[in-house]
Amino acid sequence: MSNIDFTLYNAPQSTCSQRVRFAMHIKELAFTEILLDLFSGDQLKPEYLSINPNGVVPALVHNTKTILDSAVILEYLEDICPKINPMRSADPVIAAEMRTMIRFIDEVPTPAIRIPSYNLAFLPHFQTMSKEEFEALADSKPLRREFLLKMGQTGFSEEDMNEALSRLQRAVLRMDEWIEQNGGSWLQGNYISYADIAVMPVIVRMQDINLSYYWDNLPKVAKWLEKIQEHAAFSKTFYHGSLLTEKYPHLAKNK
Numbered sequence: 001m002s003n004i005d006f007t008l009y010n011a012p013q014s015t016c017s018q019r020v021r022f023a024m025h026i027k028e029l030a031f032t033e034i035l036l037d038l039f040s041g042d043q044l045k046p047e048y049l050s051i052n053p054n055g056v057v058p059a060l061v062h063n064t065k066t067i068l069d070s071a072v073i074l075e076y077l078e079d080i081c082p083k084i085n086p087m088r089s090a091d092p093v094i095a096a097e098m099r100t101m102i103r104f105i106d107e108v109p110t111p112a113i114r115i116p117s118y119n120l121a122f123l124p125h126f127q128t129m130s131k132e133e134f135e136a137l138a139d140s141k142p143l144r145r146e147f148l149l150k151m152g153q154t155g156f157s158e159e160d161m162n163e164a165l166s167r168l169q170r171a172v173l174r175m176d177e178w179i180e181q182n183g184g185s186w187l188q189g190n191y192i193s194y195a196d197i198a199v200m201p202v203i204v205r206m207q208d209i210n211l212s213y214y215w216d217n218l219p220k221v222a223k224w225l226e227k228i229q230e231h232a233a234f235s236k237t238f239y240h241g242s243l244l245t246e247k248y249p250h251l252a253k254n255k
């Protein structure tokens, strides 16, 4: 492609950002990376809110146009760059199947993985704040106010954790079914699609925080993870500092 200019606002450990980095590497699209420090509140500064009023990463600026939301960005990349390593079938029924998978992924495991991630890794960042500071921070978040208030400064409850783990388990089981139904080894069959990319950061995070026992008896899911980790785009996407255990080494102690 000629005359292209991509700027990706993102964060190393953000699972939504990892989706987009992975897809852009597969599509061989060079991009300028602007890293936001989510704990310093870069995503809530007026200059970033003018790019993404939701105050979350990622945001992709393509020439002068801004594209928001990781799942939307993935399909946008396919729309502008359909020839290099296609990841969406030209068959509308199969493309619809892919979108249905992504909707499930964004309903079930994507919100669920935030609960153990916050409780295990991010909570201490909020515990040094006064109650007033914490509430003011929550109030400043356009998308995550209620999420943060529910967590509070003591963390999500055991009930919330169990509910999240049950959602993650259901998602892993659903992946196993999709791989089986479509003949593997990817979710839609013999090629990597945006559905694989959408769920990948969740599964990588689960492995990182010692939840890989959920696929101990699901060899197809284990193989899927091995394959995606062997993909050339993987190490470019998960550069050092992208895994939680690289920033919070204590999380690795039970590995």
Ligand SMILES: N[C@@H](CCC(=O)N[C@@H](CS)C(=O)NCC(=O)O)C(=O)O
Residues within 6 Å of the ligand: 014, 015, 016, 017, 038, 043, 055, 056, 057, 058, 068, 069, 070, 071, 141, 144
């Ligand atoms: N649906 C959005 C969600 C984006 C999102 O939740 N991003 C997180 C990181 S994965 C974020 O920026 N969080 C910052 C915050 O909570 O303040 C997408 O997929 O792009």
